[in-house]
Amino acid sequence: MSAANQLYQDVILDHNRKPRNFGKLAAASHQAEGLNPLCGDHIWVYLRLKDAQVDAIGFDGQSCAICKASASMMTHAVKGKSVTAAEELAQEFRDMALGRLDPESAEHHLGRLKVFAGVRDLPTRVKCAILPWHTLHAALNAVAQASTEGEDDPVPGSGVEQPGHA
Amino acid sequence: MNSRSAAPREPRADDLGLDVERIREDFPILRTRVNGKPLVFLDNAASSQMPQAVIARYVRYRTSEHANIHRGVHHLSEVATREYEAVRAKVRAWINAGEEREIIYTSGTTDSINLVAHGYGRKFIGAGDEIILTVLEHHSNIVPWQMVAEEKGAHIRVVPCNDAGELDIETYRSLFTERTRLVGVTHVSNALGTVNPIADMVAIAHAHGAPVLVDGAQAAPHLPVDVQALDCDFYAFSSHKLCGPTGAGILYGKARHLEAMQPFKGGGDMIRSVSFEKTTYAPIPHKFEAGTPPIAEVIGLGAALDYLSAIGIGSIGAHEDELLRYATDRVGAMAGVRLIGTARQKAAVLSFELDGIHPHDVGTLLNEEGVAVRTGHHCAQPVMQRFGVPATVRASFAFYNTLPEIDALVAAIRKVQKVFAG
Numbered sequence: 122m123s124a125a126n127q128l129y130q131d132v133i134l135d136h137n138r139k140p141r142n143f144g145k146l147a148a149a150s151h152q153a154e155g156l157n158p159l160c161g162d163h164i165w166v167y168l169r170l171k172d173a174q175v176d177a178i179g180f181d182g183q184s185c186a187i188c189k190a191s192a193s194m195m196t197h198a199v200k201g202k203s204v205t206a207a208e209e210l211a212q213e214f215r216d217m218a219l220g221r222l223d224p225e226s227a228e229h230h231l232g233r234l235k236v237f238a239g240v241r242d243l244p245t246r247v248k249c250a251i252l253p254w255h256t257l258h259a260a261l262n263a264v265a266q267a268s269t270e271g272e273d274d275p276v277p278g279s280g281v282e283q284p285g286h287a
Numbered sequence: 288m289n290s291r292s293a294a295p296r297e298p299r300a301d302d303l304g305l306d307v308e309r310i311r312e313d314f315p316i317l318r319t320r321v322n323g324k325p326l327v328f329l330d331n332a333a334s335s336q337m338p339q340a341v342i343a344r345y346v347r348y349r350t351s352e353h354a355n356i357h358r359g360v361h362h363l364s365e366v367a368t369r370e371y372e373a374v375r376a377k378v379r380a381w382i383n384a385g386e387e388r389e390i391i392y393t394s395g396t397t398d399s400i401n402l403v404a405h406g407y408g409r410k411f412i413g414a415g416d417e418i419i420l421t422v423l424e425h426h427s428n429i430v431p432w433q434m435v436a437e438e439k440g441a442h443i444r445v446v447p448c449n450d451a452g453e454l455d456i457e458t459y460r461s462l463f464t465e466r467t468r469l470v471g472v473t474h475v476s477n478a479l480g481t482v483n484p485i486a487d488m489v490a491i492a493h494a495h496g497a498p499v500l501v502d503g504a505q506a507a508p509h510l511p512v513d514v515q516a517l518d519c520d521f522y523a524f525s526s527h528k529l530c531g532p533t534g535a536g537i538l539y540g541k542a543r544h545l546e547a548m549q550p551f552k553g554g555g556d557m558i559r560s561v562s563f564e565k566t567t568y569a570p571i572p573h574k575f576e577a578g579t580p581p582i583a584e585v586i587g588l589g590a591a592l593d594y595l596s597a598i599g600i601g602s603i604g605a606h607e608d609e610l611l612r613y614a615t616d617r618v619g620a621m622a623g624v625r626l627i628g629t630a631r632q633k634a635a636v637l638s639f640e641l642d643g644i645h646p647h648d649v650g651t652l653l654n655e656e657g658v659a660v661r662t663g664h665h666c667a668q669p670v671m672q673r674f675g676v677p678a679t680v681r682a683s684f685a686f687y688n689t690l691p692e693i694d695a696l697v698a699a700i701r702k703v704q705k706v707f708a709g
């Protein structure tokens with residue numbers, strides 16, 4: 122089976138239809154908005170931080186299945202983790218999606234997130250998978266209730282921003 | 288045609304005398320295989336493919352004719368200049384312009400529209416003036432006008448469309464005031480395929496003294512265009528959507544407008560004489576053609592127009608209409624599919640969405656089947672907003688596409704639905 126079909130079979134079916142932690146979080150202490158202009162993906166990540174730990178996390182918005190599944194698995198993975206561990210995971214996920222970290226050989230904390238390794242073979246969709254993680258990063262570093270829009274490239278680390286065309 | 292019961296057809300020459308199988312032989316790229324499957328190229332509205340004749344012409348220029356134009360008295364410069372200038376006559380004929388000097392070479396539709404925005408808009412549009420655009424415009428016919436409006440303190444009025452994607456002409460009529468300075472309208476919508484009633488819209492604008500810029504990027508490849516019959520003031524299009532190379536495009540403008548306009552870019556080739564005291568500009572069209580142009584690309588465009596002319600725009604349009612009709616019937620009949628853009632007059636574009644499946648996921652999985660479509664907002668976000676979708680899947684046709692390719696599209700869509708059904 123091709124990389125794309127495999128990826129969809131493995132994660133989309135489950136997480137796209139039944140996303141975990143989907144919805145606005147009551148009493149969020151931090152939140153950020155993420156936008157992928159190419160795809161039209163538009164999500165929000167909400168956090169409640171307590172003692173430098175992710176006490177609660179949620180997301181909502183409109184997005185493609187890869188983005189939604191990535192966000193869903195992300196919320197599951199970082200809940201209960203320290204802010205530092207969450208940031209580390211975000212970096213690892215980004216590196217894996219960009220093909221800079223091979224989860225089969227390098228050390229990592231990705232666990233089941235490994236299923237997204239195949240996205241590196243779909244260069245036009247890498248950003249869809251990374252967007253939730255970048256939005257998480259923005260939320261972790263945001264002032265409570267602030268949006269990061271306009272301050273930052275929504276998806277850094279992936280080279281030159283690719284505009285939509287035609 | 289009752290497509291609901293139609294079985295996939297055998298590849299064949301169609302009923303209209305276009306021998307598509309033979310035509311396909313002219314396009315080497317159509318032999319590409321993607322993911323082990325034959326390429327089904329349905330992204331022609333973004334950029335169409337080049338026939339061997341165009342590639343060969345391009346290579347011949349590169350191999351034996353290249354030099355800078357308008358500059359040398361040597362052999363190669365003379366050849367290059369002659370071949371390059373000869374394309375103006377072909378373009379003039381393609382859109383039935385009155386004179387060759389009304390044909391300006393640009394780098395593409397975007398460049399052409401920016402030329403008008405700068406050369407005409409910034410000179411003749413002032414504070415409190417109004418520009419009329421339509422909701423169907425590509426960003427390249429929106430953003431340059433927003434830049435002019437912002438700089439000058441002018442206002443933009445937008446013509447809405449109905450649920451089928453047809454412009455509301457009564458509202459259009461009512462938008463004119465004595466401050467209306469220009470109308471910008473696309474001939475064919477790149478996102479929906481709607482063919483707009485340009486001649487009528489031009490007549491209305493002219494009754495109010497406003498000139499009309501037509502974005503012909505999606506029309507020039509599919510419809511016979513007659514700028515004199517349309518009576519439009521400007522007409523812009525791109526080579527790469529016409530089976531020509533990227534990097535070249537055309538702006539047609541009525542000579543009296545072009546003469547009244549200020550140049551867009553300053554530099555070599557666009558002047559008559561230069562001193563630090565006073566520079567006088569070259570006459571049109573060269574006044575707008577500063578610097579070394581895309582010579583090979585323009586010559587390639589000429590070869591593309593020769594190729595298309597030999598087939599005939601009538602036959603091309605008729606075949607594409609049949610493809611569109613067949614695709615509309617077959618895709619439209621599928622459960623879980625919503626067609627977006629159902630205007631009575633359409634050209635070569637089928638936009639749709641699948642229930643509960645994001646267009647980008649559709650695009651990725653169609654690619655697994657070798658089917659190339661465009662997914663996204665198609666640089667027409669106001670259209671997406673009008674129809675309440677973030678993006679659509681767009682299949683767009685060229686004369687080298689076949690009915691069996693549409694069957695392949697339908698089968699691939701079914702597969703996507705199956706993946707998502709679990």
Ligand SMILES: Cc1ncc(COP(=O)(O)O)c(C=O)c1O
Pocket residue numbers: 286287332333394395396397398425427428473475476477502504505525
């Ligand atoms: C309707 C329309 N206008 C303008 C453009 C811009 O053309 P180009 O990118 O060749 O400048 C396109 C396609 O990209 C288009 O479809």
